[in-house]
Amino acid sequence: MREIVGQEFETHDEDEDHDDALRPRHGRRTRQIVSAHDSEMRHGRKTNARRFTGYKLHVAAAADAPVLTAITVSPGNEHDGHHAAALVEQQPEPRRPQRVIGDAAYGNIEVREQLEQRQVSVLARLHLKGADDEAAIHKDEFRIDLHSDTVTCPQGKTAKIYKPRRGRPAASGQRVARFSATDCQPCPLRARCAPGGRRQIRISRREDLRQDALQTLADPVEHEHLKRTRPRIERLLGLMAYRYHARTSRYRGSRKTELQAVWTAVLVNLHPIGAALRG
Numbered sequence: 001m002r003e004i005v006g007q008e009f010e011t012h013d014e015d016e017d018h019d020d021a022l023r024p025r026h027g028r029r030t031r032q033i034v035s036a037h038d039s040e041m042r043h044g045r046k047t048n049a050r051r052f053t054g055y056k057l058h059v060a061a062a063a064d065a066p067v068l069t070a071i072t073v074s075p076g077n078e079h080d081g082h083h084a085a086a087l088v089e090q091q092p093e094p095r096r097p098q099r100v101i102g103d104a105a106y107g108n109i110e111v112r113e114q115l116e117q118r119q120v121s122v123l124a125r126l127h128l129k130g131a132d133d134e135a136a137i138h139k140d141e142f143r144i145d146l147h148s149d150t151v152t153c154p155q156g157k158t159a160k161i162y163k164p165r166r167g168r169p170a171a172s173g174q175r176v177a178r179f180s181a182t183d184c185q186p187c188p189l190r191a192r193c194a195p196g197g198r199r200q201i202r203i204s205r206r207e208d209l210r211q212d213a214l215q216t217l218a219d220p221v222e223h224e225h226l227k228r229t230r231p232r233i234e235r236l237l238g239l240m241a242y243r244y245h246a247r248t249s250r251y252r253g254s255r256k257t258e259l260q261a262v263w264t265a266v267l268v269n270l271h272p273i274g275a276a277l278r279g
Contacts, residue, residue: 038252044076052076055257057246059265060087061233063101066272068236068265073258080105085114099123101229112209123226126213137193139201146208151177151201155187161203175203239268 033039034053041054053076060070070090072083084106088096099121100106107124115122126140143152149161159177177200184194193199204210216222240246244264249257 040075040254042075042077044078054249055254056080057240057261058083058087059237059240060091060097060100061236063097063229063233066232066236067269068240069095071258071261071265073254073261075254081108081111084111085118088115088118088120096120101226101233103230107213109204109206109209112213113206116209122213123216123222124213125217125226126210137189140214142201144201144203144207144211146203146211151203153179153183153187153193153199155189157183157187159183159201174205177201177203236268239271240264244268 032042034043035041043051043053044056045051055073056076056078058072058074058080059068061068070087072086072090074083081102084100084102088100091097096118097120100115100123102122102124104125104127105111107122107126112122137154141154144150145152150158151161152158157179159179161175161177163175179194179199181198184190184198187193190197217226244267246261246264250260251257
């Protein structure tokens with residue numbers, strides 16, 4: 001209990017002997033302890049509107065069979081995609097997948113880079129940063145050519161990709177393509193694309209992974225495969241959550257919570273075996 005109270009208040013050294021020495025802490029603390037009974041659980045979000053307190057369950061399933069192949073548990077505030085590599089490594093090396101299929105949480109560049117180091121590709125939607133404004137023209141509508149280091153806008157104007165200027169910190173190796181004011185100001189799309197007068201496109205350190213992902217998702221065959229495969233995996237997760245009540249932990253602490261998750265995964269894997277025997 002003292003640890004929880006200590007998170008919410010801070011003391012001033014000169015006033016340690018006085019009752020009014022405590023001052024409320026300000027700012028967001030991602031590692032904040034939220035329970036006196038289970039110090040490992042954290043606040044998390046399913047969506048912007050749906051919050052929860054506890055743990056996240058991360059599961060890998062075989063795409064060609066209704067079988068769970070790996071499972072792990074993390075505090076509720078951790079990102080889903082950060083556990084993709086651990087789920088791959090949890091499986092025996094001869095049976096590790098050559099490609100991972102998932103939602104946008106597993107499609108960001110960091111996850112793709114981690115799995116690339118393990119010779120595993122990713123089929124997942126990209127998380128589009130800054131795509132909340134549907135009227136704005138997103139970066140993905142520009143044609144980025146990494147061989148010629150150029151970016152072409154939807155109106156056909158081209159800008160060169162440059163490294164950040166000296167004296168300006170490079171954000172994770174990012175480069176920038178800046179269109180000229182003579183290109184942007186008379187453009188009919190300026191209000192949506194460059195309301196400030198000039199448009200610039202940031203090129204990430206692993207823009208090659210992003211461009212490969214966009215090319216794959218643009219393939220109708222791959223798009224249809226993703227669309228057909230994900231619901232089969234989601235049905236397994238639904239079986240865990242609703243039939244075997246995996247959303248509720250009967251224990252405290254991550255180790256026992258993960259043990260419950262493993263038991264639940266075993267029951268899910270026995271389900272198709274029982275169905276085959278009944279047939």
